[in-house]
Amino acid sequence: xxxxxxxxxxxxxxxxxxxxxxxxxxxxxxxxxxxxxxxxxxxxxxxxxxxxxxxxxxxxxxxxxxxxxxxxxxxxxxxxxxxxxxxxxxxxxxxxxxxxxxxxxxxxxxxxxxxxxxxxxxxxxxxxxxxxxxxxxxxxxxxxxxxxxxxxxxxxxxxxxxxxxxxxxxxxxxxxxxxxx
Numbered sequence: 001x002x003x004x005x006x007x008x009x010x011x012x013x014x015x016x017x018x019x020x021x022x023x024x025x026x027x028x029x030x031x032x033x034x035x036x037x038x039x040x041x042x043x044x045x046x047x048x049x050x051x052x053x054x055x056x057x058x059x060x061x062x063x064x065x066x067x068x069x070x071x072x073x074x075x076x077x078x079x080x081x082x083x084x085x086x087x088x089x090x091x092x093x094x095x096x097x098x099x100x101x102x103x104x105x106x107x108x109x110x111x112x113x114x115x116x117x118x119x120x121x122x123x124x125x126x127x128x129x130x131x132x133x134x135x136x137x138x139x140x141x142x143x144x145x146x147x148x149x150x151x152x153x154x155x156x157x158x159x160x161x162x163x164x165x166x167x168x169x170x171x172x173x174x175x176x177x178x179x180x181x
Contacts, residue, residue, distance in 0.1 A: 039145030046159045047143045053134045054116070062133045064110075064140070069159030073105045073178050075171070078140060078151045080114040081122030086150040089167060090126045093152075096172045097130050104157075104179055112136045112149065154178065 054060035079086035097107045107130040111119035116135040154163040
């Protein structure tokens with residue numbers, strides 16, 4: 001009897017925690033045709049988005065296309081102020097920026113899943129002196145299928161993705177190899 005109850009409890013737990021089924025009151029999902037065909041894989045053209053960086057200032061709009069596809073390699077760092085691994089990656093990004101930024105290369109940090117004031121404070125504290133988009137929240141992470149941060153994506157001068165998911169010393173190696181071409 002005890003074994004049957006344990007088995008029954010396990011089955012009920014699996015059913016309760018398993019995939020959720022749509023109910024009559026659940027909102028409908030957007031048709032798949034509205035989603036990008038890809039979530040920004042290597043070789044794909046960048047997927048643009050526009051962010052209002054300051055909710056109190058309608059003129060504080062910034063788009064990924066303000067930076068990407070403009071004739072330079074752009075290293076985009078998706079990060080948040082509360083993210084320990086993001087903070088630990090900043091010295092690597094800063095080193096690459098200091099060594100290579102100029103006519104052929106630049107860096108853009110995009111703060112996601114974060115309070116804008118915390119992003120600004122952390123950027124100052126970490127010495128982020130390159131371009132930033134603040135208050136992006138889930139917009140770019142949904143478009144690019146980003147489930148964890150930091151995520152770094154290197155875009156070519158034409159806007160195509162050259163590398164994705166690079167970390168540590170690999171950042172500088174990848175940038176150097178691209179710039180040497």
